[in-house]
Amino acid sequence: MSAIEFITKEQLEQHLLELDPESLVCRFGYPASKETIKRYVESIPETDLLFGIKVSITSERVASAVHLAINGKTAELGISTLPEFKRRGYGERVLRYGVDLLRNRGVTQIYSICMPDNSPLMALIRKLNITTVTSSYGQKEAMISIPMAGIDSILAELRNDRLIIIDSAMKPWAQLWERMLNIDTK
Ligand SMILES: CC(C)(COP(=O)(O)OP(=O)(O)OC[C@H]1O[C@@H](n2cnc3c(N)ncnc32)[C@H](O)[C@@H]1OP(=O)(O)O)[C@@H](O)C(=O)NCCC(=O)NCCS
Numbered sequence: 001m002s003a004i005e006f007i008t009k010e011q012l013e014q015h016l017l018e019l020d021p022e023s024l025v026c027r028f029g030y031p032a033s034k035e036t037i038k039r040y041v042e043s044i045p046e047t048d049l050l051f052g053i054k055v056s057i058t059s060e061r062v063a064s065a066v067h068l069a070i071n072g073k074t075a076e077l078g079i080s081t082l083p084e085f086k087r088r089g090y091g092e093r094v095l096r097y098g099v100d101l102l103r104n105r106g107v108t109q110i111y112s113i114c115m116p117d118n119s120p121l122m123a124l125i126r127k128l129n130i131t132t133v134t135s136s137y138g139q140k141e142a143m144i145s146i147p148m149a150g151i152d153s154i155l156a157e158l159r160n161d162r163l164i165i166i167d168s169a170m171k172p173w174a175q176l177w178e179r180m181l182n183i184d185t186k
Contacts, residue, residue, distance in 0.1 A: 003163035004097045006051045007062055013041040015052065015062040020083050026121065027080045029113040029140055045069075049101060053090050057167045058174045064090035066098045075102050077112040077144075079121075091124055097160060099128065099146050100153040107146065114142035 007015075016027070016037045024032050032040070044050070044067065052065035063085040067078040077098065081091045102110065114121055121142075125132050131145040177183075 002053060002057050003167045004051055004053055004094055004160050005164060005167075006049070007065065009041050009044060009050065011052075011060060011062050012044075012050050012065055012067065013037060015065045015082065016041070016080065018082055019080055023080055023083065026115055026118050027078060027113070029115065049098075051097070052094060055085070056174070057171050058178055063088075064094045066094045068098055068102065070102070070105060070107060073107055074109045074111060075107045077110050079112070086120075091120075092127065095124060096128060097156065099130065100156040103146055103149045103153040104157055106149070108148070110144040110146060112142050112144065113140060115140055 016024075016032075017034060019027060021031055028036070028040075047070075049068040049070070050065070052062040055061045055063045062082075064081040065079070067076075069076040077095075079091060079095055079098075081088075099110070112121070122132070125142070125144060130147075133143045133145070
């Protein structure tokens with residue numbers, strides 16, 4: 001199981017450009033064009049949190065990505081998984097981690113785009129057992145209440161930090177094996 005890593009804006013942009021049209025509508029609330037995605041990524045302030053799971057420890061391609069914009073006790077969430085990596089538990093892992101990061105930073109409410117027919121997102125939120133109140137704007141948004149920081153959220157962040165160290169130690173070995181076996185994971 002590879003770590004959840006902070007990612008660059010370029011990596012997020014590449015990830016978003018690989019999403020299928022249906023996922024783009026769910027992610028942005030409308031069919032975002034390439035230009036819109038580029039402008040969106042450009043406008044992300046350096047203070048926002050961008051993280052995800054790469055497709056392998058030797059690849060820069062992001063399978064599942066999260067953008068969190070924190071504003072006081074509220075944060076805006078953007079989450080997506082590439083079509084070929086859906087239903088592998090990646091979205092759940094990055095969202096759980098995001099919730100823990102936010103709890104550890106004093107956030108109590110998460111806002112997200114949530115189209116009325118986005119049953120995967122609603123099922124995912126339900127699985128995390130956190131409270132959702134869908135707001136009234138044509139029900140295209142969700143407000144999610146999260147608990148205060150606890151020893152569980154602090155340990156979750158520390159556990160992932162350890163995984164990052166293990167992944168970076170394993171990376172040269174994985175690259176060596178890939179070269180020997182002629183595997184392309186990019
Ligand atoms: C929502 C999304 C991020 C889930 O990512 P994912 O990596 O496929 O999710 P996981 O594999 O971790 O699934 C975790 C849980 O979510 C729920 N879930 C995910 N996809 C589902 C689907 N197609 N139907 C029903 N439930 C689903 C399930 O409860 C699942 O647990 P289970 O596999 O034990 O049943 C993904 O569907 C996506 O990218 N959607 C488009 C973008 C989007 O809607 N973003 C939200 C607004 S910003």
